[in-house]
Amino acid sequence: MFITNYIKDIFNGMKSLLTGMKITGYYFTHHKEIITEQYPDNRATLKMADRFRGEVVMIHDENNEHACTGCSACELACPNGTIKIINKFELNAEGKKKKAIDTFVYHLELCTMCNLCIIACPTDTIKMEPNFEHSVFDRSQLTKVLNHTGSKIKAGVE
Amino acid sequence: MLSLENITNTIHEWLNATFNPTLALLSEFVLIGICAIALFAMLGLSLVLMERKVAAYMQLRLGPNRVGPFGIFQTVADTLKLMMKEGLTPDGADKFLFNLAPFVVMIAAMMLLAPIAFARGFQIWDINIGVLFLSAVSSVSVIGILMAGWASNNKYSFLGAMRSGAQIVSYELSAGLSIITIVILTGSLQISDIVNSQENGWWIFKGHIPIVISFITFLIAITAETNRAPFDLPEAESELTAGFHTEYSGMKFALFFLSEYINIFIACALGATLFFGGWMPFHIGHWEAFNQIMDYIPSSVWFMGKTFFLIFLLMWFRWTFPRLRVDQLLSLEWKYLLPISMINLLVVTVMAIMGWHF
């Protein structure tokens, strides 16, 4: 009895090992199952999901106009102080002083891509871009100004 | 036909005709040394690349594919990198032993090259105790490993070295016993005799069940002796980070790495010689035409083909199986392999005495 069990053990053990080897052997010979993405080579065809949260950008239209009122809602919504809104006062057409955005400072190095600022913005000025290639040689390059130079607020946005 | 045997003979005759015998012998030594080192470098580079490619394909990856076409220069680049690196010696280490260990391992691996028959009549030293020499010298490397582990003054290395000692000493037994089965059937320890005995059929295909069993035990034993997964306990990276070579870096690490692959090559070459007829071409009974075609393939190709097939098998094991635990490793040897190979040896001996084999 002991001997039969002993031999059975060996036999079953061998069989289990061979089943495992069958799988690795299958993948060794079937190269179409390979899942590697050759990243820098496939950059041209690589398509990120459009909702992918890669960085915050401000939407500008073709006239270099945006919809940011400088309300600071995004700054308040951000959990880790990534956004700093610096406002200035402009004289509008009627000669009244009006608050407007001067610099929208965005610290990419602090951002956790949590999407809270996007949701908070009442005018949908900012959005998430699916760009993920953020590496730079110097950290200071990660501090970005989101409103383009010379841009101004769209007419009619309050 | 151009064969390695002719080349060596021509060189030998030319040297003897040009110089006096001592000088000729000395220059042959130098030539062999150069060839051996070149072979080492080539084997190291190609086996590492092969391992990485095999692993990659089994793991749904592509493997190295950046340096050179299909990444064939990847290992060259890696070697260059290792050579540039600083060979650090830890502060508390026994400096002399620490630096000696990689060379011990390496030289042991180099010595093993001597009796291997690479092709028809192409052998460095056809010593009459070839097989015994191989199994004796291959255990020397454990001294190097123990040295490395002890001298590193690192507990991980130490544990790894101790494991390695226990493992190689135990598996040496069943490796030896399975080699002896072939020796009994052949009646000789000389490699060339063993190869010649397989002229009309390799041992593994002659239909003797005990030989198949001893081949399997041999395969398991050499996997363990060369510290390959699933028996890679001495360097089990998830337990001991890198085992006995944790503290090594740069070229000293590379020597360990290289000698591991050389040992695999030697062990598989031995397996190919014993069970697969060494450089003997594949012959089937009386199919003269088929045998002729097989004869046309150079003997060195046969030898390398068989060896690399066995190496591939070992790689296949490595990338499929999980690792054993240290006590299971020993119980596998002492409770399964050793009794089986002893009984097997007994059966083979009876077979040989009664003349049942052919």
Place this chain on the structure above:
Amino acid sequence: MIEELGTTSEGYMVINIGPQHPATHGVLRLVMTLDGETIIKTEPHLGYIHRSIEKMCESLSYRQFVYVTSRMDYLSSHMNNHGCSLVVEKGLQVEVPERAQVIRVLMDELTRVASHELWWGAMAMDLGAFTPFFHSFRERETITDIMEETCGARLTMNYICPGGVMADLHPDFQKRVKKFVALFKSKFHEYNELVTGNIIFQNRMKGVGILSAENAISYGCTGPVARGSGVSSDIRKLYPYEVYNKLQFDEVLETGCDSFARYMVRINEMLQSIKIIEQLIDQIPEGEFQAKTKAVLKLPKGEFYQRVETARGELGIYIVSEGGTTPYRIKFRSPGFSNLSALPHLVKGSKIGDLVATMGTLDLVIPDIDR
């Protein structure tokens, strides 16, 4: 106690596993006393990745603190966010729309499969088999792609928020989930052939790391660790939240008490999660994906507690509110911490190799332990 030469007064060797070690999958440090290869004592030392998330949450508003919890147990970030959202909703007494509930459950179960998938690969890697890791990542990648498409991130999603979910499902969601389920089912047999059935694997797992039911309870183990010892602890069954009480699924219980039982619990849990996904994927009700909530959330004065079942066990979230916009005190009961506390007991007297195997079956995520 740890002396100069790393040996105790009894002559045992003291060895540090970690904080940087391949088997700890993070920065956990185990100070082990060894007699040769046999473990005499294990002492986990924590705190190498402590980020004081609980304290941090006290200064964040009820909308903001949810995202931080993705960084606790980053493999079940949906469940963490889910728990936080539930406790805030409990305080606000908001009714979450049916659609959002279903989406949340679907996401939870997908995350559970992804997490177990990763665990399976890492577990096999701990035991020295590398190939399963890549095979499990093939399926896991499909899930992360689905997450990326709908939630916008692959690991720290921050998709479930107080009131519902942050965005509606991507139009392709159903199609892709169905594709994933089909892929998973067609590949699942490989898991068993490659690892579960393997004789070496079984020998490594069976009979080691014994955790009796009493010990599982007294150490506070939850999740698959407790269920491997036959202790019923599935929050989805015991304290159902969202739509879990309307679903057909089994709580996976094993009575082996050893590492293999814990392994089998997770393997079978993957199948149960797939079952849940299959039930829900065609029944996502139409409607709002978010309840109407105020811009600034204020929880009434009081204490709120909610538990959810993450991939590792019971996550409890306890909030004390003073009525302001930020929590007064927040406390997470993380499953990893309690499960880790059983480790010294589990590995006592076994070999170093068993430590790695046992730790693998506890499925520790170190940021979850330290927070």
